[in-house]
Structure formats: C-alpha cells, structure tokens
Amino acid sequence: MAYSDKVVDHYNNPRNVGSFAKDLPGVGTGLVGAPECGDVMKLQIKVNLETGVIEDAKFKTFGCGSAIASSSLATEWLKGKTVDEAGKIKNTDIVNELKLPPVKIHCSVLAEDAIKAALADYREKHAGATASAQK
Amino acid sequence: MALKFPIFMDAQSTTPADPRVVEAMLPYFTEKFGHPASRNHPFGWEAEGAVDLARERLQKLIGARDPKEIIFTSGGTESINLALKGVAEMYREKGTHIVTTAIEQRATLDTCKRLERQGFTVTHVPVRPDGLVDLDAIRAALTDKTILISVMFANNEVGTIQDMAGIGKLAKDKGILFHADATQAVGKIAVNAEAMGIDLLSCTAHLMYGPKGVGALYVRRKAPRVRLAPMIDGGGHERGMRSGTLPVPLIVGFGKAAEICAEVMPEESARLRGLRDKLQDRILSSVEESYLNGDPERRLPHNLNISFAYVEGESVLMGVNKETALSSGSACTSSTLEPSYVIAALGASTELAHSSIRFSLHRFNTEEEVDYVAGRTIEVVKRLRDMSPLYELAKEGVDLKSIQWKAE
Numbered sequence: 396m397a398y399s400d401k402v403v404d405h406y407n408n409p410r411n412v413g414s415f416a417k418d419l420p421g422v423g424t425g426l427v428g429a430p431e432c433g434d435v436m437k438l439q440i441k442v443n444l445e446t447g448v449i450e451d452a453k454f455k456t457f458g459c460g461s462a463i464a465s466s467s468l469a470t471e472w473l474k475g476k477t478v479d480e481a482g483k484i485k486n487t488d489i490v491n492e493l494k495l496p497p498v499k500i501h502c503s504v505l506a507e508d509a510i511k512a513a514l515a516d517y518r519e520k521h522a523g524a525t526a527s528a529q530k
Numbered sequence: 531m532a533l534k535f536p537i538f539m540d541a542q543s544t545t546p547a548d549p550r551v552v553e554a555m556l557p558y559f560t561e562k563f564g565h566p567a568s569r570n571h572p573f574g575w576e577a578e579g580a581v582d583l584a585r586e587r588l589q590k591l592i593g594a595r596d597p598k599e600i601i602f603t604s605g606g607t608e609s610i611n612l613a614l615k616g617v618a619e620m621y622r623e624k625g626t627h628i629v630t631t632a633i634e635q636r637a638t639l640d641t642c643k644r645l646e647r648q649g650f651t652v653t654h655v656p657v658r659p660d661g662l663v664d665l666d667a668i669r670a671a672l673t674d675k676t677i678l679i680s681v682m683f684a685n686n687e688v689g690t691i692q693d694m695a696g697i698g699k700l701a702k703d704k705g706i707l708f709h710a711d712a713t714q715a716v717g718k719i720a721v722n723a724e725a726m727g728i729d730l731l732s733c734t735a736h737l738m739y740g741p742k743g744v745g746a747l748y749v750r751r752k753a754p755r756v757r758l759a760p761m762i763d764g765g766g767h768e769r770g771m772r773s774g775t776l777p778v779p780l781i782v783g784f785g786k787a788a789e790i791c792a793e794v795m796p797e798e799s800a801r802l803r804g805l806r807d808k809l810q811d812r813i814l815s816s817v818e819e820s821y822l823n824g825d826p827e828r829r830l831p832h833n834l835n836i837s838f839a840y841v842e843g844e845s846v847l848m849g850v851n852k853e854t855a856l857s858s859g860s861a862c863t864s865s866t867l868e869p870s871y872v873i874a875a876l877g878a879s880t881e882l883a884h885s886s887i888r889f890s891l892h893r894f895n896t897e898e899e900v901d902y903v904a905g906r907t908i909e910v911v912k913r914l915r916d917m918s919p920l921y922e923l924a925k926e927g928v929d930l931k932s933i934q935w936k937a938e
Contacts, residue, residue, distance in 0.1 A: 398848070406848055412917045429935035430920060431880040433842055433861050433869060437919035455919040459844040459862040463917070512936075 398460060399494040405464035410471050413453040415439045421450075423517025425509045434458030434502065436466045438509035440473055440481070442517055449473050449481055454509075461499040465489050465506035473510065478517065484510055537899045540855045541737075541832060541892035542686050542714060547783065548739040548893070554786040555741065558779035566776050567767060577778050584785025591788040592712070592731060593722030594748050601768045602781055605745035606713035608761075609732035610637040610680075612747055612772065613709045616758030617678050617730070618645050621707070625675035626650045631663050631692075632875040634682050638711055651675075659877045660825035661690035669700060678707045683715035683731075687859060687872040687888055688824030689833025691719065698727025707756060713737055713745075717791035718830055719799065723748050729756050735780065739893060740787030744780035747772075794893075802891050803831035805900045809889060810834050812904040817911055823873055823886055832891040835859075837873070837882040840921035841914040846887055849910030854903050859886035 398406075414437070415422045421442040428435040434457060441451040452470035456463045468489055473481050489495070489503035538546070558580060566581045568574025585597040594600060603609045618628070628645065630638060632654045642652040653671040657663050668679065679701050684691045694710055701708035709730040715721055716731075717738030723731050734745035749771065750756045764773025791798075814820055819839040838846065843858030850856060859870025861884060869883035878886075889903065915921040920930060 406845075409917060414922065426919065426933075427936050430884075430930060431935075433881075433884040435919055435935070437922075455917050455922055457840060457918045457920045458842050459860070460848040461862075462842075463845060508936075 401468075401493050402461055402464040402495070405467040405493070406460045409454075409463060409467040411451075411453050411467065411474075412455060414455060415441055415451075415453055420444060421517075421521070423513045423515075423520065425512025425514075425516060427508045427512050428458070428505050430457065434462045434505055436462065436505055436509040438466060438469060438506075438513045440478075440513050440517060442478060442521070444521065447477050447479075449476050449478065458502065458505075459499075461493070461495055462502040462505065464493055465495075465502045466509060468492060469506045469510055478514060481510060482514055533898055533902055535853045536851075537854045537895075537903060539889045539891060539895065539899070539903055540857050541895075542689075542830075542888065542890035543857060544736050544742065545739050545892050546894065547736075547741055548787060548790055550790060551740055551783045551786045555779040555783040558782050562778075564778075566778060567765065577776075580778060580782050580785075581776055584781045584788070587785040587788040587792070588733075588746055591721070591792050592716055592733065592748055593724050593726075594750075595724050596751055598769065599723075599748050599751050601747045601749055601771050602776055602784075603745045603747055603772055604743060605736070606635075606711070606732050606734035607637040607745075609734070609745045609747040610635075610709075610711055611641050612758065612761050613730040613732060614638065614641045614645065614678070614680060615761055616771070617707055617709070617756075618648075618650055619759035620757050621677040625673075625677040627673050627675040628652045628678045628680065629655060629668060629671045629676055630680045631655050631657060631682065633657050633661065633685055633687075633872045634680070635686055635711065635713070638680055638682070657690075657875055660828075661685060661688045661823070661872075661876055662825055662828060663692055663697075665693060665696050665700060668697060672704055672706065676704070676706050678709060680709040680711065683710045683712040683721065684719065684830050684833075685824070685872065686714050687870060687886075688835045688876070689714070689829035689890075690824045691715070691828045691830065694728065695726045701729070702727050707754075714830065717788065717795070718832065720795075723750070729754065735784040735787055738787050738791050741780050741783040744777055744784045746784070798893060799831045802893075802895075805891055805895060805897060806832055806834050806889075808897070809891075809900050809904050810836075812901075813907060816904075816908045820911070821878075821882065823876060823878065834889040834891075835873075835886055836889075837878065837886045838911045839882065839885060840918045840924060841911055842884050843887055845914055846907070846910055849914065850903075850906050854906060856903075856907075857888045857890075859888070860884045 486503035486507040564573030564577035566577040716733035731748035823835040843860030844862035873883035
C-alpha cells in the first residue's frame with residue numbers, strides 16, 4: 396500500500412510529540428485504544444484558563460503510520476481552537492485531509508476519540524473554568 | 531562496495547531469480563518452444579528432455595526415489611491444494627480426519643476449512659512457545675479416522691524447522707499419509723523425502739531463486755504408493771494428477787534453480803547464517819526489550835523474526851521502507867486486519883505479534899547490507915519508542931496490564 400504524501404510527511408516530521416504533566420492547570424489528557432488492537436493514542440491539550448483557547452497540544456502514539464499521522468494532524472488542528480470548537484473536529488475531516496484509505500479509517504476514529512477524551516478530561520478537571528472566563 | 535537501494539531482506543516472500551536460471555530459461559521461449567507431450571517430432575522430444583532433466587534435478591534436491599514422483603504445478607499453493615484435496619477425495623472411504631498444526635500457511639488452513647465444509651474434521655495441533663510441534667501432541671491428535679498429517683517443514687514467519695523424520699516415522703507406524711509443506715525449506719536446508727518418511731511434499735520455484743508460476747508436488751510411488759484425485763481435468767499430464775500443458779521455460783528454470791541450490795547449499799547456508807547471526811546480535815544487544823521469536827537453534831539460517839515491544843510493526847516498516855524491504859506480522863500489514871496468528875500461536879501477547887518484524891536474507895545480500903539494515907532498524911525503533919505512549923508508561927513503571935484500555 397502506498398501512503399499519501401501527507402501521511403508520509405506527518406510520519407517523518409511528527410508535530411507536537413511529547414507530554415505535559417497531567418496535573419498541570421489547564422491540561423486535559425486522553426488515552427484511547429488498546430495495545431492488543433495495535434494502536435494506542437495519548438493526546439493532551441493545554442488550555443488557557445482565562446480565554447478557554449487551546450494554547451498547546453501534544454501526542455504520543457503506538458500504532459501504524461496512519462495512526463501517527465492522524466494524531467499528529469489532530470494536535471496541529473487543536474492549537475488555537477477554543478474547547479468548544481475543538482469538539483467539532485470530525486474523523487472524516489482527518490480522513491479527507493490525509494487521504495486515508497478505507498482500511499485506515501479506524502485511525503481517524505481513534506484520533507477523534509482521543510480529542511474527545513482529552514476534552515472530557517479537561518472539562519472534568521476544570522468544571523466552570525471556561526464559563527467563568529467567558530463572563 | 532557502495533550500497534544499492536532499496537535493500538531486499540524479505541526473501542521468505544519471494545526471491546530474485548538467479549541470472550543463471552534466467553539464462554537457462556530463455557531458449558525455451560523461442561527456438562526450443564516445443565510441447566513436451568508431442569511424441570512424434572524433434573520439437574516435442576527436445577521439450578520433453580528438458581522437462582525430464584528438471585524433474586531429475588528436483589528429485590535429487592528433495593531426496594525422492596524416482597523422478598516420476600515429481601508432479602509440476604503452478605506453485606506452492608496449488609501443490610498444497612492438490613495434496614490435501616487429492617488425498618481427501620481419494621481416501622475418503624478410509625477416513626475423514628486430517629491433522630495439521632496451528633502455524634501452517636493460509637493455503638493449508640483455507641484448504642482445510644473447505645474440507646471441513648465437505649464433512650472432514652481437522653485438528654490443528656498447537657505449537658510450543660519455541661514454535662516447534664510436539665511429537666506427542668501429534669500422536670495424541672490421531673484417531674482411527676485420520677488419513678493425513680500435514681506439517682510445514684520450516685515456518686514462513688519464524689523459520690522454525692519441525693522434526694520431519696520423527697513425524698514421518700509416526701505416520702508410517704500408524705499407516706497415515708504425511709504431507710510436508712516444504713515451500714520455505716527446499717533449496718535452503720537438507721530435505722530428504724525418502725529418509726524422512728514423507729509421502730507428499732510441496733515446494734515452489736520462486737522461493738529458491740527460480741521463476742514465479744511453477745512449483746512441484748512430490749507424490750511417493752512406493753511404500754506406500756500414494757494416489758490422488760486430480761483437481762484439474764484434461765489431457766492427463768503428470769501421471770493424470772495434474773493436466774495442462776507444462777510451462778517448459780518455467781520448469782527448466784525451476785530445474786536449474788534446484789541444481790544451483792544443491793550445489794551451493796553448504797556454503798550458502800553457512801554464509802547466510804553468519805550474516806543473520808550478526809544482524810540478530812546487533813539488534814538484540816542494541817534495543818532493550820526486543821525479543822527473538824521462534825526457536826534460537828532449530829530454524830532456517832536466513833530467517834530472523836524479532837518483536838520490538840512498544841512499537842507497532844507497520845510503523846517500523848514505514849520508517850525503513852524507502853531503503854529496506856522487510857515484513858511484519860502486524861495487523862496493519864495483513865489483508866485480514868488480524869495480527870500474525872503464527873506469533874500469537876507461540877504464546878506471545880497479541881501486542882508483541884503487532885510488533886514483530888521479519889528479516890529474511892537471500893543469496894545476494896552482503897555484509898554491508900546487513901550492517902546498514904541493523905543500524906537503520908535500531909534507529910527507527912528508537913525514534914518510534916520516543917513517541918510511544920506505551921514506552922513512556924513502561925518507563926514510568928506503570929504495568930501496562932493494569933490499565934483499563936478503552937478499545938473500540
């Protein structure tokens with residue numbers, strides 16, 4: 396199977412690889428997938444508690460090249476979005492951007508799950524934080 | 531010598547044809563184009579003579595008693611299909627039970643599945659963690675309805691070599707036919723159908739530096755005389771077991787490849803073993819938590835299969851594939867989206883099956899290539915571990931099994 400240029404680019408030059416300390420203020424962490432399924436993604440966002448904007452995002456992924464590319468792209472898209480906007484990223488957006496073939500669609504689904512999990516974790520830890528920021 | 535890219539180290543999927551093989555084949559496309567079954571003119575005689583010579587070379591390579599015991603087919607898959615289905619149909623009255631192993635190739639597994647739909651029962655004997663089949667486990671699986679034991683001589687993924695003589699003796703004692711899938715073994719290691727008590731043996735040219743599109747099935751003619759129901763009906767070629775005009779150029783190439791393999795085997799297997807051991811030592815000593823799959827001793831000299839914990843196999847291939855052709859047991863590289871059932875059958879965790887990489891060397895690999903591939907693989911695995919959440923968790927001392935994974 397040949398990979399699209401964008402998948403190859405993200406694989407060779409992954410954006411935002413790394414980790415934030417989980418208990419840092421404004422950080423939300425999502426860990427999805429399972430080792431026995433062959434892919435695990437950890438995606439983290441760092442939200443400005445004043446503005447509700449995602450200032451930084453990081454990922455680490457165990458998985459195939461398309462899984463790495465999907466999570467790398469997700470971190471790129473998350474930066475600069477508000478928490479609410481980030482929730483609107485769909486796996487199909489990732490499929491279209493990376494031109495993923497049908498057998499790799501699950502990688503984009505996992506990336507969407509990772510975003511949702513990170514947002515949920517952030518909301519749980521910072522209930523009311525963005526609401527107060529918007530006042 | 532300067533390296534030439536890409537480097538091919540996927541020789542258990544196919545091998546390049548030896549230039550001497552191609553040279554031997556060429557005249558049989560043009561001036562020597564006769565049909566070997568044309569009995570009444572020189573074109574036919576010439577073609578028949580060439581096919582007979584190839585048959586003799588194959589006979590010698592696999593230790594058959596008689597060249598007539600070699601039936602030419604289109605390749606390993608067809609040979610296995612013919613052996614299993616041909617025996618099943620011919621001996622159905624005698625019994626409907628077949629014994630095989632958990633690590634056979636798809637041609638065997640899927641043929642067995644079809645036979646099961648036709649009323650046969652199949653027992654898949656498990657293998658030990660080293661990839662070897664226990665003789666006692668095979669013995670225990672036999673019933674008074676068993677008509678055939680089919681075992682892979684050498685495994686396509688982990689390279690383990692089974693005790694074929696032991697299984698052959700067991701089969702003889704019980705009066706059961708024994709088929710060897712020797713597609714990965716013939717031309718690489720000593721194979722002797724007669725001495726090992728093998729009744730049927732499948733092999734293919736393209737895994738021993740011959741052309742794609744031709745294979746052979748050895749069918750024993752004496753003690754016992756094995757009979758097969760043909761799968762392809764027609765002009766009654768190949769003793770009625772496989773009709774169809776023989777592809778003379780391919781068969782000539784197959785014969786030449788067999789002759790070369792027989793001649794160079796001692797030197798070649800020692801050389802490849804040396805290169806393989808070097809590759810293995812460098813990788814295992816440089817990458818922590820990398821695990822050799824399969825028995826360390828009883829395996830093909832050109833095979834190396836390693837699982838790299840915390841990284842997924844396809845992502846390793848993607849890192850090296852511009853310069854190096856390897857293969858992986860990862861689900862993402864298979865058409866079924868399941869990780870390697872062979873690695874899983876050895877009792878490794880599914881996660882390590884996803885992380886397995888196979889290096890398989892061939893006649894034309896050099897030491898410089900081995901050095902390069904070792905270095906490149908180590909580099910890529912380290913890079914991928916730096917971006918693996920599992921590696922990070924493991925480094926933090928988290929037991930990965932203690933985590934409640936949210937699988938899809």
